[in-house]
Amino acid sequence: xxPSTVTATETVTKTxxxxxxxxxxxxxxxxxxxTRIVLVDALGRSIVLEKPAERIVTLAPSITEDVCSLGLxxxxxxxxxxxxxxxxxxxxxxxxGGYWNPSPEKIAALHPDLVLACSGVxxxxxxxxxxxxxxxxxxxxxxxxxxxxxxxxxxxxxxxxLLGRPEAADKVxxxxxxxxxxxxxxxxxxxxxxxxxxxxxxxxxxxxxxGGTFQDTLVNLAGGTNVFHSLHGWQMVGYEEIxxxxxxxxxxxxxxxxxxxxxxxxxxxxxxxxxxxxxxGHVCVLYGEAANRLNRPSPGVVDAAYLLAHLLxxxxxxxxxxxxxxxxxxxxxx
Amino acid sequence: MGSPRVFPWLGAALALLFLASLSxxxxxVYNPLDPGGWGLILRLRLLRSLLALGVGAxxxxxxxxxxxxxxNPLASPSILGVSPxxxxxxxxxxxxxxxxxxxxxxxxxxxxxxxAAYLASAGLAARLGFTRAGLVLAGLAVSSLLSGLSSMLxxxxxxxxxxxxxxxxxxxxAYAVPGDVYTALGAAAAAALLGAALARGLDAVSYGxxxxxxxxxxxxxxxxxxxxxxxxLTSVCVYAAGLIGFVGLVAPNAxxxxxxxxxxxxxxxSLLLGAATALSADLAGRLLALxxxxxxxxxxxxxxxxxxxxxxxxxxxxxxxxx
Numbered sequence: 001x002x003p004s005t006v007t008a009t010e011t012v013t014k015t016x017x018x019x020x021x022x023x024x025x026x027x028x029x030x031x032x033x034x035t036r037i038v039l040v041d042a043l044g045r046s047i048v049l050e051k052p053a054e055r056i057v058t059l060a061p062s063i064t065e066d067v068c069s070l071g072l073x074x075x076x077x078x079x080x081x082x083x084x085x086x087x088x089x090x091x092x093x094x095x096x097g098g099y100w101n102p103s104p105e106k107i108a109a110l111h112p113d114l115v116l117a118c119s120g121v122x123x124x125x126x127x128x129x130x131x132x133x134x135x136x137x138x139x140x141x142x143x144x145x146x147x148x149x150x151x152x153x154x155x156x157x158x159x160x161x162l163l164g165r166p167e168a169a170d171k172v173x174x175x176x177x178x179x180x181x182x183x184x185x186x187x188x189x190x191x192x193x194x195x196x197x198x199x200x201x202x203x204x205x206x207x208x209x210x211g212g213t214f215q216d217t218l219v220n221l222a223g224g225t226n227v228f229h230s231l232h233g234w235q236m237v238g239y240e241e242i243x244x245x246x247x248x249x250x251x252x253x254x255x256x257x258x259x260x261x262x263x264x265x266x267x268x269x270x271x272x273x274x275x276x277x278x279x280x281g282h283v284c285v286l287y288g289e290a291a292n293r294l295n296r297p298s299p300g301v302v303d304a305a306y307l308l309a310h311l312l313x314x315x316x317x318x319x320x321x322x323x324x325x326x327x328x329x330x331x332x333x334x
Numbered sequence: 335m336g337s338p339r340v341f342p343w344l345g346a347a348l349a350l351l352f353l354a355s356l357s358x359x360x361x362x363v364y365n366p367l368d369p370g371g372w373g374l375i376l377r378l379r380l381l382r383s384l385l386a387l388g389v390g391a392x393x394x395x396x397x398x399x400x401x402x403x404x405x406n407p408l409a410s411p412s413i414l415g416v417s418p419x420x421x422x423x424x425x426x427x428x429x430x431x432x433x434x435x436x437x438x439x440x441x442x443x444x445x446x447x448x449x450a451a452y453l454a455s456a457g458l459a460a461r462l463g464f465t466r467a468g469l470v471l472a473g474l475a476v477s478s479l480l481s482g483l484s485s486m487l488x489x490x491x492x493x494x495x496x497x498x499x500x501x502x503x504x505x506x507x508a509y510a511v512p513g514d515v516y517t518a519l520g521a522a523a524a525a526a527l528l529g530a531a532l533a534r535g536l537d538a539v540s541y542g543x544x545x546x547x548x549x550x551x552x553x554x555x556x557x558x559x560x561x562x563x564x565x566x567l568t569s570v571c572v573y574a575a576g577l578i579g580f581v582g583l584v585a586p587n588a589x590x591x592x593x594x595x596x597x598x599x600x601x602x603x604s605l606l607l608g609a610a611t612a613l614s615a616d617l618a619g620r621l622l623a624l625x626x627x628x629x630x631x632x633x634x635x636x637x638x639x640x641x642x643x644x645x646x647x648x649x650x651x652x653x654x655x656x657x
Binding site for chain 1: 362508629
């Protein structure tokens with residue numbers, strides 16, 4: 001049964017408006033009388049908290065990372081299974097199920113005063129009215145529907161506000177903005193190689209990041225152009241389409257170092273072996289932390305932008321410390 | 335063959351299943367008879383159990399009505415494409431009204447969509463001579479067409495229009511809210527009434543059209559009423575819990591075996607067995623979640639796999655030629 005459906009057109013039009021205004025108008029909706037917090041979530045619903053949330057459940061790794069980047073990790077009592085490996089989460093936090101199939105009763109058993117959910121995930125949206133019936137507040141972040149850095153800033157501000165520490169978000173966002181500005185400065189007036197970002201490579205094609213995804217923004221930020229910018233959101237494309245776009249670089253995200261060998265083997269055994277990027281050694285596989293930073297709309301995306309920039313412009317930008325072990329390019333030593 | 339004495343047993347089994355369903359879940363085992371354990375979790379489990387009960391009962395009855403109306407033991411909402419048809423029509427209405435249609439409109443559209451799918455499958459099957467295999471093949475064609483279309487529309491609605499992800503393709507009882515539960519229980523009550531009202535007519539039709547006419551029934555009208563009722567019940571279930579396949583196939587066949595072939599016994603039997611099937615599927619999903627430390631395992635997954643095996647058994651048992 002559809003929940004109240006006033007919502008998302010607003011989000012869409014808002015994000016279409018130029019960036020700065022969004023952040024400003026969004027923060028303007030925060031009205032704090034004494035400690036009472038009223039905030040409109042990514043689905044356009046008004047959420048009221050009597051006081052900052054102390055016991056929270058996070059339902060996506062990007063949300064968990066948002067919370068931890070604000071230094072508020074210790075308030076997490078429950079999380080989705082992917083979030084378990086996020087650095088700093090309390091070891092006694094309970095896994096309440098997967099990102100796709102969270103269990104409402106596991107969440108209810110924790111008696112949280114706030115659940116931070118990810119908009120666009122069907123079962124999370126279905127679960128919200130159910131938890132609200134039990135008096136548990138659910139706030140939807142833009143999360144995987146983030147289109148650019150401003151949406152990620154919006155999520156950070158919302159989380160910080162709900163947890164009663166708005167100034168923590170300012171600090172994190174300030175840090176992100178500074179690093180972004182330095183990156184843009186370093187890459188000013190550089191040529192912009194074309195990039196295909198394959199978020200998931202399969203035997204018969206790949207899921208690529210198109211326009212309207214935060215990864216599209218990251219490619220731009222890294223001094224490249226996304227060859228699939230004209231597609232909307234994440235889309236599945238065939239090898240032909242990748243070949244016809246003739247990208248200078250192909251960046252693939254996998255899970256583990258083994259995915260590098262799997263990827264190269266796939267390239268060799270399919271028409272992708274004719275791709276110019278493959279012949280020129282410009283195929284890079286990101287795994288582990290590097291893949292997480294690129295695929296999770298949280299403060300870590302800035303590291304992902306630096307890493308992409310390093311791949312595209314190695315003489316201009318250094319790879320971020322800590323990510324050196326979690327990617328491999330064809331051109332590098334075989 | 336079956337006997338009416340089976341009903342108390344069915345009722346008792348259902349009560350036991352219901353009690354088990356209050357006790358077990360991903361959050362662990364609770365004693366539902368201990369007032370200390372009454373809390374948030376029991377409320378969640380009560381809602382989902384009632385939803386499973388209502389949806390299962392309505393689907394069981396819908397399956398029985400369908401099988402009598404086309405005189406074919408393989409007719410059922412999921413095989414004839416009724417559920418995806420209902421889903422497709424509801425999504426179309428949601429899209430046409432920008433996500434905010436008048437209340438009740440998606441339900442109405444779903445009923446009509448489900449009925450249209452039913453007509454398409456039955457019509458196609460009639461051209462194939464209405465054998466068991468013919469019915470399954472016709473249903474396969476119609477349901478895969480409609481499933482594909484409805485999945486695409488759901489994707490479009492979610493991605494392009496930023497519509498909330500309200501439509502879940504794989505049915506689950508885990509995310510029950512009171513509104514859905516009332517809808518499903520209403521459907522179950524309606525199923526019981528419709529079954530009682532149509533039982534004699536359907537029985538008459540089962541002796542052949544001429545005999546039915548001699549008994550004072552119009553076979554065409556009885557069939558139309560039964561199939562419309564089945565489509566409406568199925569559509570309500572899709573609306574309340576998503577696609578829960580094969581309950582409408584398993585329950586009526588088991589009911590004929592246990593309660594006897596007369597519609598006045600097998601329709602209520604199918605209703606009870608449908609409820610038991612849906613509850614068991616949900617319970618199995620929860621046990622799986624508990625044992626493997628997962629979140630929620632959708633009941634639709636369980637009914638599909640068990641139902642698929644049942645379908646294979648029915649096909650083998652009946653042979654291809656039998657009507």
